[in-house]
Structures are given as structure tokens and as C-alpha cells.
Amino acid sequence: MSKQLQEAARRLAASKNILVLTGAGISADSGIPTFRGKDGLWNNRRGEELASIDLLLEDPKLAWQWYDAMRVLIAKNKPNPGHLALAALEKMRPDLALTTQNIDGYHSDAGSRRVFELHGNFWRLRCMACGKMDENRQAPIKELPPKCACGGLLRPDIVLYGEQLPVEALEGAFARARESDFCLVVGTSCVVYPAALLPQAAKRNGAFLLEVNPENTQLSEYADMTINGTAAAVLPKLVHALQS
Ligand code: OAD
Numbered sequence: 001m002s003k004q005l006q007e008a009a010r011r012l013a014a015s016k017n018i019l020v021l022t023g024a025g026i027s028a029d030s031g032i033p034t035f036r037g038k039d040g041l042w043n044n045r046r047g048e049e050l051a052s053i054d055l056l057l058e059d060p061k062l063a064w065q066w067y068d069a070m071r072v073l074i075a076k077n078k079p080n081p082g083h084l085a086l087a088a089l090e091k092m093r094p095d096l097a098l099t100t101q102n103i104d105g106y107h108s109d110a111g112s113r114r115v116f117e118l119h120g121n122f123w124r125l126r127c128m129a130c131g132k133m134d135e136n137r138q139a140p141i142k143e144l145p146p147k148c149a150c151g152g153l154l155r156p157d158i159v160l161y162g163e164q165l166p167v168e169a170l171e172g173a174f175a176r177a178r179e180s181d182f183c184l185v186v187g188t189s190c191v192v193y194p195a196a197l198l199p200q201a202a203k204r205n206g207a208f209l210l211e212v213n214p215e216n217t218q219l220s221e222y223a224d225m226t227i228n229g230t231a232a233a234v235l236p237k238l239v240h241a242l243q244s
Helices: 003-014 053-058 060-076 081-092 106-110 167-179 197-204 231-243
Strands: 018-022 097-100 115-117 120-127 133-135 154-158 182-186 208-212 225-227
Touching: 003 182, 003 208, 003 225, 003 231, 018 081, 018 167, 018 197, 053 060, 060 120, 081 106, 081 231, 097 167, 115 167, 167 197, 182 197, 197 208, 208 231
Parallel strands: 018 097, 018 182, 097 115, 182 208, 208 225
Antiparallel strands: 120 133, 120 154
């Protein structure tokens, strides 16, 4: 095992309050394109345009064609060893809180229980007229855009560009960040706020900041350690090192 991993596991073992922040990169190993990676385009449109409230209001059918394509892709694939390792870590360490920017639901599918979904979840649909919310795992959806029984337009319960983050999840995540002494940041470019502020809040609390990402990011310069590798390769080794 590398010296870096040994040191990371030693720090993790000595900690009392773990905060994890994940981004699209952890699901890349499951075959889900990242947001800003080269494969993140759909029909030549960028994620920022597709996942915007403007597109949903202007052209619900087009917006839904993208949501539906993503939901089909997520349904076809599954959590990978990176997600499973975090679920295993949560079992060993009840102090762990997992915050994610991902909307694929893979952390819960992998068995994680204390998950703050900062950007919502693709499988919950909400009526834009009556507000009714339901889980809906149909993929593909038969008729786009889907409608509620009341006739209103359904939308995924995710945070679109131009919208605010859910206050409860956000406050919960920042409260945990301020208490944490070990912060693990996996697979995020850390450019979208306020989620990108979580590691900084943890660091201000004196937390050891460990980043796992094949590439360096904006976070790397103030992380205590960056392990350049994929989530599926590094996280199982980290958890294994903690057990041994
Ligand atoms: P990005 O696409 O910006 O960043 C993905 C990160 O994952 C990059 O830093 C990659 O280097 C890294 N990565 C790629 N493959 C990886 C692997 N196998 N293992 C680990 N890391 C890997 O995605 P996010 O940072 O998640 O929000 O983007 C944040 C938010 O931007 C998204 O939640 C989305 C978007 O706005 C909304 O839609 C509201």
C-alpha cells in the first residue's frame, strides 16, 4: 500500500467526526458522464444549459428528453466500489455524514443512510402546479413531458441552474462541516457553490482535508492531501487500510 494511503488511513482512524463530499466523479466509474467532462455534452448542449430552470420553462419536452436519457442511464448502471466503500465506512463510523452533489441516488442504493442530497434526487418527481411529490423510477417515461393527475407539469426534484439549494440539507451539511475533523472530498471539481464551501468550512474547523480525484482541482492547493486516482480504485483501499 502507498505511503499516502497509509497516512490517510492513520488520519482517518484518529478522527472523530467525518464529513464526506462527493461529486459527479464518483459515479464516473459507474458509467455516468461527469458534468464538466468531455462526455458531459448531450446533443451538443452543455450540462449548465440542460439542467437549467430556463430550459424547463421554455421547452419542457426538450428538458425532459435529457432528464429521461439520464434516468435511463442511471437505471441501467449501478453503484460502484467507490459508493460501496463509503457505505461500508458509514457502518464502521456512525459519526460519518455524507453530502453529495449527485442526483443519481447511488449512495442510498449502495447502502449509505445518512446522506444529504444537496442537489436533490432524479427519482423524485414534483408537480409544478399542486406540489405533490412522488418517487417515480419509470425509465424511460412513456410520454414526455410527464403530467400530474391534476394536469400540472411534473419535474424532477433536483436543483436546476437558477434555483436555490434545499435549505434543510444545506444547513445540515454546514452544521456537520463545522464539527468535522476529517473531510473527504471525492470526484468534484469544487466549482459550484455553496457545496464547494463545505470543505473550507471543515478546514476552518481544523479538519484534515483529503481529496480523491484523478486530477487536481481548485481544492488541491489547500487540501492536506490529494490522492490522484479514481474513486472506485482508491476508496476501497482506504477503507481496507482502516480495517487492517
Ligand atoms: P464536475 O463534472 O464539475 O467534476 C467532476 C470531477 O470528477 C472532476 O474534478 C474530475 O476530475 C473528477 N473525476 C472524473 N472521473 C473520476 C473518477 N473516476 N473518480 C473520482 N473523480 C473523478 O462535477 P461536480 O463537481 O459534481 O449541479 O459538479 C458539481 C455540480 O455542477 C453538479 O452537481 C451539477 C453541476 O452544476 C447541478 O446540476 C445543480
